[in-house]
Amino acid sequence: MPDTPFDQPFPLGEPNDALAEYFTGPSYVAALTDGPLVVNNVSFAPSCRNNWHIHKGTDGGGDQTLLCTAGSGWYQAEGSDPISMTPVTTIRVLAGTKDWHGAKADSWFSHLAFVTPGTDVRNEWLEPVAEAAYAGLSSHENTE
Numbered sequence: 827m828p829d830t831p832f833d834q835p836f837p838l839g840e841p842n843d844a845l846a847e848y849f850t851g852p853s854y855v856a857a858l859t860d861g862p863l864v865v866n867n868v869s870f871a872p873s874c875r876n877n878w879h880i881h882k883g884t885d886g887g888g889d890q891t892l893l894c895t896a897g898s899g900w901y902q903a904e905g906s907d908p909i910s911m912t913p914v915t916t917i918r919v920l921a922g923t924k925d926w927h928g929a930k931a932d933s934w935f936s937h938l939a940f941v942t943p944g945t946d947v948r949n950e951w952l953e954p955v956a957e958a959a960y961a962g963l964s965s966h967e968n969t970e
Contacts, residue, residue, distance in 0.1 A: 832934045834896035836867040848877045848951045850928075862943040869936040870899060875928020875960065878904070878952040881921045887944010888921030892937045899935030900963055901927040902955075908963055911937065926955050930963070 832838065839856025842849060851874030856867040881888045892901060894911040901917050902908040904924040909917065911927070919925055921942075929935035941947060 832869065832896065832936070834867075834869065834936045836895060836936070836938070838869050839867060842868070845876075845951075848879070850875055850877075850954060858938070864939075864941040864943075866939045867895070867936060868939050869934065870897075870929035872929050872933055873931045873960075874935075875900070875955055876926055877954045878924055878926045880924045880950040880952065881919055881941075882950055883921045883942070883944040883947035885945040887942050887947045889942040890919040891940040891942075892917045892919065892927060893940070894935070894937045897935040898930045898933040899928055899937065900930060901925065911935070924952070928955075931961075 836858065837856040839854045842853040842855045846853075849870075852871040853874050853876070854869040857865075858867055859865040881890050883889075892911070894913050894915040896913060899911045900908050901911055902925060903919070909915070911917070927937070
């Protein structure tokens with residue numbers, strides 16, 4: 827667990843060891859629901875982000891909604907400007923979208939991830955976010 831407490835309304839959860847190879851830095855996951863609608867609290871240590879990935883699913887499934895609950899982070903869909911996420915920022919990610927999300931360099935970040943149920947719902951994990959691109963995000967600080 828992290829040395830410094832991170833004040834957030836949901837449990838930090840356990841280290842995200844199962845997907846660690848797709849994250850740059852420590853992340854934690856707490857499952858908040860079971861059943862067909864998956865809701866997880868995902869927390870990222872400063873500078874941690876996930877790789878580019880594509881949400882997949884059929885029969886209406888695979889969309890993801892991200893709701894920032896604490897800290898400050900980034901979301902970016904391929905071909906779009908990055909979006910600064912702070913508490914209550916909500917982003918809908920349609921199945922088939924290539925995207926990434928994670929903490930800002932100087933902040934912990936936590937979001938709820940809601941996944942729309944369907945058939946064959948999964949992520950296709952891709953390449954890490956380029957270090958130079960991530961380092962340049964401070965110029966987008968006011969992007970909403």
